[in-house]
Amino acid sequence: MKIFSPDQIRHIEQATFQHKSQPISYLELMEEAGIEFADSFQLNYPPEDRVIIFCGSGNNGGDGLVVARQLAQEEYDVTVVLLEIGQPTEGRKTNLKQLPKHKKVEVIKINKNDDLQVLEDLLKGPNNQVIIDAIFGIGLNRPITGYWAKVIELINRQPFQIVAIDIPSGMYANQPTEGTAIKATQTYTFHSPKLNFFFPENEEFVGNWVVLPIPLDEETCRKTPTDYQLIADDILPEIPKRKIFSHKGTYGHALLIGGQYGMAGAALLATRAALRSGCGKVTVLTPSCNQVILQLGAPEALLLPTASERHLSAMTIFTGIYSAIGIGPGLGKHADTVQLMHKLCKANASFVFDADAINILSENPDLLQILPQGSILTPHPKEFERLAGSWNNSIERLQKQIAFSKSHQVYVIFKNAKTTITTPSGKVFFNNTGSPGMAKGGTGDILTGYLTGLLARGLSGLDACLRAVYTHGRAGNLAAADSRSTESMKAGDLLDFL
Numbered sequence: 001m002k003i004f005s006p007d008q009i010r011h012i013e014q015a016t017f018q019h020k021s022q023p024i025s026y027l028e029l030m031e032e033a034g035i036e037f038a039d040s041f042q043l044n045y046p047p048e049d050r051v052i053i054f055c056g057s058g059n060n061g062g063d064g065l066v067v068a069r070q071l072a073q074e075e076y077d078v079t080v081v082l083l084e085i086g087q088p089t090e091g092r093k094t095n096l097k098q099l100p101k102h103k104k105v106e107v108i109k110i111n112k113n114d115d116l117q118v119l120e121d122l123l124k125g126p127n128n129q130v131i132i133d134a135i136f137g138i139g140l141n142r143p144i145t146g147y148w149a150k151v152i153e154l155i156n157r158q159p160f161q162i163v164a165i166d167i168p169s170g171m172y173a174n175q176p177t178e179g180t181a182i183k184a185t186q187t188y189t190f191h192s193p194k195l196n197f198f199f200p201e202n203e204e205f206v207g208n209w210v211v212l213p214i215p216l217d218e219e220t221c222r223k224t225p226t227d228y229q230l231i232a233d234d235i236l237p238e239i240p241k242r243k244i245f246s247h248k249g250t251y252g253h254a255l256l257i258g259g260q261y262g263m264a265g266a267a268l269l270a271t272r273a274a275l276r277s278g279c280g281k282v283t284v285l286t287p288s289c290n291q292v293i294l295q296l297g298a299p300e301a302l303l304l305p306t307a308s309e310r311h312l313s314a315m316t317i318f319t320g321i322y323s324a325i326g327i328g329p330g331l332g333k334h335a336d337t338v339q340l341m342h343k344l345c346k347a348n349a350s351f352v353f354d355a356d357a358i359n360i361l362s363e364n365p366d367l368l369q370i371l372p373q374g375s376i377l378t379p380h381p382k383e384f385e386r387l388a389g390s391w392n393n394s395i396e397r398l399q400k401q402i403a404f405s406k407s408h409q410v411y412v413i414f415k416n417a418k419t420t421i422t423t424p425s426g427k428v429f430f431n432n433t434g435s436p437g438m439a440k441g442g443t444g445d446i447l448t449g450y451l452t453g454l455l456a457r458g459l460s461g462l463d464a465c466l467r468a469v470y471t472h473g474r475a476g477n478l479a480a481a482d483s484r485s486t487e488s489m490k491a492g493d494l495l496d497f498l
Helices: 006-017 026-044 059-073 090-097 117-122 146-156 200-206 218-223 264-275 288-297 335-345 356-363 365-369 381-388 394-408 443-457 461-483 491-496
Strands: 050-055 077-084 105-111 129-134 161-165 186-190 208-212 228-230 253-257 281-286 302-305 324-327 351-353 411-414 420-422 428-430
Touching: 006 026, 006 218, 026 059, 026 090, 026 186, 026 208, 050 059, 059 077, 059 090, 059 105, 059 129, 059 161, 077 117, 105 117, 117 146, 200 394, 253 264, 253 443, 264 281, 264 288, 264 443, 264 491, 281 288, 288 302, 324 335, 324 443, 335 356, 335 365, 351 356, 351 443, 356 365, 356 381, 381 394, 381 411, 394 411, 394 420, 411 461, 420 461, 428 461, 443 461, 443 491, 461 491
Parallel strands: 050 077, 050 129, 077 105, 129 161, 161 186, 186 208, 228 428, 253 281, 253 324, 281 302, 324 351
Antiparallel strands: 411 420, 420 428
16 A cells, blocks of 8 residues: 655546546545545444534535535534635535535534634533544645634544544644644544654544545556555565475574573564474574573574573574574673674675664674675664664654665664564555554564564565564454453464464
């Protein structure tokens, strides 16, 4: 699923209106969007709820009026608040005329500088009220200030559910949000998500979001270039089918490196995840103090103890026998471990760097200069900040991530609620699977192990990133449902669902 900018969306809409064989007018597109929204709204909000729809003067307001008409036909009690912000578009004018004239729909007009007491009295109704935001759409290009900001602040103070049409009013689609914006609990967006939906500072505005289909011209969508995509089924790589006459050597050999004294659990979780990936063999390079823990916890894996009992020490690793190497879970930063990293970075192999391996890269810039091209780095926010420097907002962070991937020719998996993958060519992929219950120690170790196993299994760097991130998050969803609580689930629960 491609993620488009507002300008690109307008271009695609124009192509849809001008399609030679199946043209559609913008009023028809508005109708389709309003119907899709109303249908989804009805699944979550019963007719007993009183609905208050705030409509601006633009086409977003026109969408709101289509929704009002559709909900009124389904016996909802609808109040439309027309905010006369500027000259109404034809879409809003036409749909206002089509609004049914009966007791189920009340229309209130608000002009700039009208007494806000009118709105305060309107919102003092029963608790079972739902507000629909159709004030400003994706075309907004300046902060909302003055009187209209006060209207939005008044809406935000209400204890009701707020549902936004396409995008919360005041929130920008692809640049840092400034000023006042609607704080929606739910957003129904059209055709594809907006870039800003994937960033933590916008969670208070967008709430939960769902993508609704509308009939935009498919050929134009395919041909419109964008570096941003949402990971979905249509781009997930297939895992090659296992052949009957095959053996463990057919499916690759993964090496995992980690587990300083006291951190055996991180190495064990990564190992068990790699064993779930389908690769043929898994070896663990770890201090000898972990021998019993690893062999009891993952008897299917081979153990390669280091000379040092408590930390990872430099040793000769015959990289030619390993299909992929993952280093970092519970690694530590001992001087001997840093020397091990220097040896590894000079080797010709497929690498995954995580946790302290990334911290060692941050503290030793010379290692970044010899970082093997095509490597995969899996930092959490603080680790990436140490690697690339601080940022003021997520847009700036994303640009740093893209620049890092391109300059070092590596894949970066930035781990958060909407994990972001950047590629050596500058492409960006966002993930939408996962659960807040995954915010626990150990989930990153599982991603590293599973990712390393997929690389060893034979997937390319990009395919391994896409499949690992999506599957890891999906396993988190299933674990949360199985545990019946995002609070009580633990990282190890993911292993049963990979």
